[in-house]
Amino acid sequence: MKRFKAMVMAGVLALTLVLSACGAGGGSGSGGSGGLIKVGVINNPPSESGYREANVKDMESVFSQANGYELKTFYSLKNDEQLQAAQGFITEGVDYLLISAAETTGWDEVLTKAKEAGIKVFLFDRMIDVDQSLYEAAVVSDMAKEGETAVNWLLSQNLGTYNVIHIQGAMGSDAQIGRTGALQAQFDAGKMNMVVQQTATWDEAEAKKIVESVINSGADFNVIYAENDGMAKGAVAALDEAGITHGVNGKVVVMGFDCNRWALRELLAGNWNYDGQCSPFQAQIISDIIQGKTTISSKIIINEEKGFDAATLTQADIDTYGLGE
């Protein structure tokens, strides 16, 4: 009964909001106090990962007051809490709702309400299982493309032979599947030799043990493809202890992913060769769409994935794109 009452209340509130918005003429989303655009962001908490931390920071810096936005945020790993918060934002009357959902299901009702209330919805980072008419655009990452970018870079190095140690992340995770795919295709095509392919489940110490065992077996290798920065660091530690040179002008090409600041500094110092990134920076793209600076042809926008080469990396890149510290 209580719930029903709350729903009625929410409905009434939403209705009045719509009416008042219509009354104000609805000047292309620039309504609201002091001409600021009200944006409600629903995201996973920054503690989830380095990626999320950067993602949250990016949202907060792009949708700042200086850029003409009034930002409301809600962070949770739980879908039902996120749904409630979305309901709350609709009731409060935001102009735009930005969502990175914890789960892909259960969003139909809320998004329909948002549409009825005239709130435009953007999805970022993660897709939701709803009809495309319920959102303006989805800015998402293509994990497979990230792996392809990295492997294409590796191919462009013209090493002659490719003897690759492939250290995988936790099996079955999106990042692992995307980062493994492109390299696996090279193995299957016989263009690169797989010295060893092991999962270290994102564990640095395990990665070191794997590389150590390859070194001890006397096998020849010239590429280390680690699916995140931590594991690349573990692999490099094993190389260092065995006195094998690596990085720019070294014997072994070292590749990592994630673009942590410390990892990019290793790149800049020439200890590693390549660092790929699943870009956590979607805020600017969404902001441009809101402000009408870009028009979109498709509702699904694939975020451009970055990859950094030690030879071309600059300190400015580290400051802009690096995650964490």
Add this chain to the structure above:
Amino acid sequence: MKNKKKSFGGLGQLTIPVIALCLLVIFNLVRDMLFIYYFKDPNYVSFFSIELTKNNLDNMVFAGNLISIINGASELAILAMGMTLVTAACGGQDISVGAAAAIAGSVFVKIIKMSPWVNGIVVLFAFVCACIVAMIFGSFNGTLVAIFKIQPMIATLILYTCGRSIAYWINGGATPTVSSPVISAIGSFIPGIPIPTPVLIVIAMAIVFKLLFKFTALELFTQSVGINQSAARLNGINSTFIKLLSFIILGVCVAVSGCIGVSRLGLINHETLLLDIEMDTILAVAIGGNNLGGGKFKISGSILGAYVIQMLTITLYSMKVSSTDVKAYKAIVIILLVVIGSPVVKEKFGKLMSKLLGNRSKTAVKGA
């Protein structure tokens, strides 16, 4: 009768870990022979080869599978020492050691990062802080077990669940890194010494335990509390204190292994540092022939147990077994070891041996 029991293997409690180690050595020897003499693989490097190489910091260091084993098992061996004590005193295990090590490691990194420069004294101070924090968490577990009489596994489940979140609060999300010659000396090699430092730390810890048992009655008290708590109390042993103490000592071990884990790579990942080590630690204690229900114990057995586990892992890695499969193989071997070491099998085996020996002595008498 007592004599007979001892003659089972001749090593008493250490029989199982020693047999396991021998089996692994023989297995690898056979594999070496096969590859060198049968397949005549010219690129094959013996499992046991150790070479002196120059590392990238221009130190001469030992490298090889055996070094990887004793080096890689360091954290496990240190945790196993503390865990043996807890097991003996409380008849239960602490499953929060991995999470607690992540907390200790985070404190270690936090203190070092707060300091504007890094030298030996700062690192030592950070280590002491990590120790204190780990001891506090240890006494938290210990209080729940010793005073509130909660099952150790349930009591430590709390920290097991929330420990890595606490570690996150200390340092924040991304993986903070620390780099300094002092840190790399702890985690890898001290210039001029070709043996990995973690191995030296294990030796030092083992000596500390040996001395502790030699000059105090800790070993005896722990055993008597583990065997019969009431009897121990009636004899004037404060069993609550002994249990608490065992958890605090484990706390120190946790801090040491956490700091080694961080120093190895100069980086802390609160989610993966010493992940799943608690199960390996308990296994090491079990393989070491210690009764998981408390009572008599041998720390040397647990240390050997740790090396057995690591040798198994490295053997499988050197055979290029996929690391996802390694866990399954490990499980098979461990089930075998634990079953062989179980009292039922031991008793049956003992009877069989005495029968055989008895028959032989009879025939010997007849022959004479």
